[in-house]
Amino acid sequence: MTDFADAREIAVDDIPVIDIGPLHADGGDAAYQDIGARLLRAATTAGFFYVGNHGLGQDVVDAAFACSRRFFAQPDAVKGEVRVSERHRGWLPVGEAKMAGHDQPDLKESYIWGLDLSVDDPAVTGEGAMIGVNRWPVTMPDMRQALMAYFDGAHDVARLMFGAFAAALGVPRDTFTGGFERPISRASLIHYPTQAARDDAQFGVAPHTDYGCMTILAQDDVGGLEVLARDGDWLTAHPIPGTLVVNVGDLLERWTNDLFASTRHRVVNRAGRERFSIAVAVDPDSQTVIDPVRGPGEDAHYPPVTCGDYIRGRFDESFAYRKAASRDGASAD
Numbered sequence: 001m002t003d004f005a006d007a008r009e010i011a012v013d014d015i016p017v018i019d020i021g022p023l024h025a026d027g028g029d030a031a032y033q034d035i036g037a038r039l040l041r042a043a044t045t046a047g048f049f050y051v052g053n054h055g056l057g058q059d060v061v062d063a064a065f066a067c068s069r070r071f072f073a074q075p076d077a078v079k080g081e082v083r084v085s086e087r088h089r090g091w092l093p094v095g096e097a098k099m100a101g102h103d104q105p106d107l108k109e110s111y112i113w114g115l116d117l118s119v120d121d122p123a124v125t126g127e128g129a130m131i132g133v134n135r136w137p138v139t140m141p142d143m144r145q146a147l148m149a150y151f152d153g154a155h156d157v158a159r160l161m162f163g164a165f166a167a168a169l170g171v172p173r174d175t176f177t178g179g180f181e182r183p184i185s186r187a188s189l190i191h192y193p194t195q196a197a198r199d200d201a202q203f204g205v206a207p208h209t210d211y212g213c214m215t216i217l218a219q220d221d222v223g224g225l226e227v228l229a230r231d232g233d234w235l236t237a238h239p240i241p242g243t244l245v246v247n248v249g250d251l252l253e254r255w256t257n258d259l260f261a262s263t264r265h266r267v268v269n270r271a272g273r274e275r276f277s278i279a280v281a282v283d284p285d286s287q288t289v290i291d292p293v294r295g296p297g298e299d300a301h302y303p304p305v306t307c308g309d310y311i312r313g314r315f316d317e318s319f320a321y322r323k324a325a326s327r328d329g330a331s332a333d
Contacts, residue, residue: 002022003293015049015050015237015238015240016038016041016042016049016050017048017049017050017051017240017243018035018038018039018042018050018051018052019035019036019051019052019053019054020035020051020052020053020054020055020157020161020164021052021053022034022035023035023056023160023163023164024053024055024160028053029167031166032163032164032167032173033168035164036154036164036165036166036169036311037167039161039164039165040165040168040169041063041167041250041260043165043260043261044259044260044261044306045230045261046227046229046247046263047227047229047247047248047260047261047262047263048227048246048247048248048265049245049246049247049261050240050243050244050245051157051243051244051245051246052242053163054157054243055153055156055157055160056150056153056154056157056244058242059151060146060149060150060250061150061218061278063146063150063152064146064147064149064189064278065139065220065276065278066134066146066216067146067147067189068189068190068191068276068278069276070140071091071111071137071140071143071189072109072111072189072191072276074137074139076093077298078095078137079091079093079109079111079137079294080093081137081139082111082135082136082137082203083135084112084135085132085133085135087124087125087129087130087131087132087133088112088186089109089112089113089132089133089134089135089315090111090112090130090135091109091110091135091148091309092109092110092111092112093109094107094108094109094193094262094299100227103254104206106203106204106205106206107192107193107195107203107269108190108191108192108205109191109193109205110186110189110190110191111188111189112186112188113134113135113136113147113148113151113186113187113297114131114132114134114151114183114184114185114186114187115131115151115182115183115184115185116134116144116148116151117131117133117182118133119133123182123286125228128286128308129286130184130286130308130311130312131182131184131286132188134307139169139186142322144183145176147187147189147207149301150187150280151185151187151280153260154187154216154280154282155180155183155280155282157216157244158214158216158282159177159180160200162175162176162177162214162215163176165256165260167253169256169259169293171293175293176213176252176255176284177284178197178284178288179284179285179287179288180284180285181285182285182286183282183283183284183285184283184284184285184286184307184308184311185212185280185281185282185283186212186280186281186283187278187279187280187281188278188279188280188281189276189278190276190277190278190279191274191275191276192204192224192267192269192274192275192276192277193252193269193274194269194272194273194274195270195272196268202277203266203276204224204246204266204267204268204269205268206266206267207264207265207266208227208264208265208266209249209250209262209263209265210248210249210250210262210281211249211250211251211283211310211311212245212249212250212251212252212281212282212283212311213248213249213251213252213255213282213283214246214248214249214252214277214281214282215246215247215249215280215281215282216244216245216246216248216279216280216282217244217245217246217247217277217279217280218244218245218277218278219239219245220239220275220276220277221238221239221241222269222271222273222274222275223236223237223238223239223270223271223275223277224267224268224269224271224275225237225245225265225267225277226266226267226268227247227263227264227265228263228264228265228266234266237265239289240307246264247262247265248260248261248262248263249262249281250262250314251283251290251310251311253303254290254292254302254305254310255290255291255292255293256292256293257292257293257294257298257300257301257302257311257330258301274307275308283307283311284307285307285308286306286307286308287306287307287308288306288307289304289305289306290304290305290306290307290310291304292304330331
């Protein structure tokens, strides 16, 4: 399955960019209702949008991208010292991520981290735990501080948006954020190598929907992100300085009883040079019950499920190392 089609160039002005600055000033219910209505419109139609005045400082973003370039420039033998663990932390080489339904692995490598916990933390050691210990490279002692600042800042952005979503749906503001003590969110530095020639079976990331709640993405200036519109056309999602791309994932679509749209997207590196991005897949605690929010008299489209059970199943579909670990009985670290 290739699903490779040319993308239609759209004007930057056609991309929904939502200013969430008033939420930082805690403009009260009026601000949450107003911005929530705009987010709701984007989430129920396009399924993706950009946010401006998001509060994630440019210095934090620049530091994370600098870490990414330095890390991926190292030899594979050095990166391999922090090779990905069963709990999805560390370096994932090219060829080990493949979207469900596609024959060919994605042409990318990534470095994954998350909540920074010790090896004896109950969220790491408990039965059914989903959080692993971050694998920080000794070759880059400054990486931990830079990437955790980015992770925390992205979650601050997500909490504001979740609060605005809740306001727009007429439910308590903490409906989506009540279980964020130990979020199982994953963050990824992503490097797409230069793709010299077009291969209709080779994507940077093959067409897919994200399986968590919300993905917050920072792009470099190369471009390559493309989104499937409701009319069936692939649209270019241009990089816009100072913004973050936000897209709804499958779990939030489920949590909102199919009201929000989880949008199919892909990466095609047509630029003839390497591309870098930083994605944070924001999800609540493992034991948070995802019970669909629904209107009066509306039936739930899905049974309740814990966030951890849902995400664990989707991991196993997409990552080769998870299948190998399951076969070999490998332990997490």
